[in-house]
Amino acid sequence: MGIREDVYYEGGPHVGELIFGLIVGLTIVALPLTVGAIVRALWLRYRITNRRITITGGWMGRDRTDIIYSEIVKIAKVPRGLGAWGDMVLTLRDGSRLELRALPKFRETYEYINDKVALKNPKVSATVEK
Numbered sequence: 001m002g003i004r005e006d007v008y009y010e011g012g013p014h015v016g017e018l019i020f021g022l023i024v025g026l027t028i029v030a031l032p033l034t035v036g037a038i039v040r041a042l043w044l045r046y047r048i049t050n051r052r053i054t055i056t057g058g059w060m061g062r063d064r065t066d067i068i069y070s071e072i073v074k075i076a077k078v079p080r081g082l083g084a085w086g087d088m089v090l091t092l093r094d095g096s097r098l099e100l101r102a103l104p105k106f107r108e109t110y111e112y113i114n115d116k117v118a119l120k121n122p123k124v125s126a127t128v129e130k
Contacts, residue, residue, distance in 0.1 A: 008020045008112055013040050013102035014085035048109065050116065053090070055100065067098060067121040069087060069113070076111045088113075 006091030021037025024030035043061035047054040055065045067090065074091035090098045090113075103109055 006050045009046060009109060010044050014104040016081045016084050020081060045098035046100060069116040072117045075114055077106055
């Protein structure tokens with residue numbers, strides 16, 4: 001029997017990003033943004049638990065990335081959509097970066113992830129952005 005995993009958030013990107021993408025898609029210039037918003041709405045899914053962050057995305061949702069909190073060394077967040085949603089970039093020990101786009105409740109999610117990083121990786125918690 002494994003260790004219990006409590007889900008904090010499970011779902012896709014904020015619906016506001018899709019609506020915004022569709023509105024700006026009325027201009028031909030912003031069409032690539034609209035396509036990106038539609039693809040993310042269809043196939044991007046986040047699962048944030050007390051043990052890991054899982055991102056399923058890519059074409060037809062075929063790519064999956066799992067990150068444990070002890071691998072995170074830096075977190076950056078950027079509000080979008082008038083602050084209704086935001087993006088988060090997680091920098092990992094090996095220098096790679098993982099981007100969470102159009103995350104609903106991104107401020108609360110940032111605090112949750114930051115708390116987990118501080119518990120699992122106390123040496124790094126002082127360098128995590130506030």
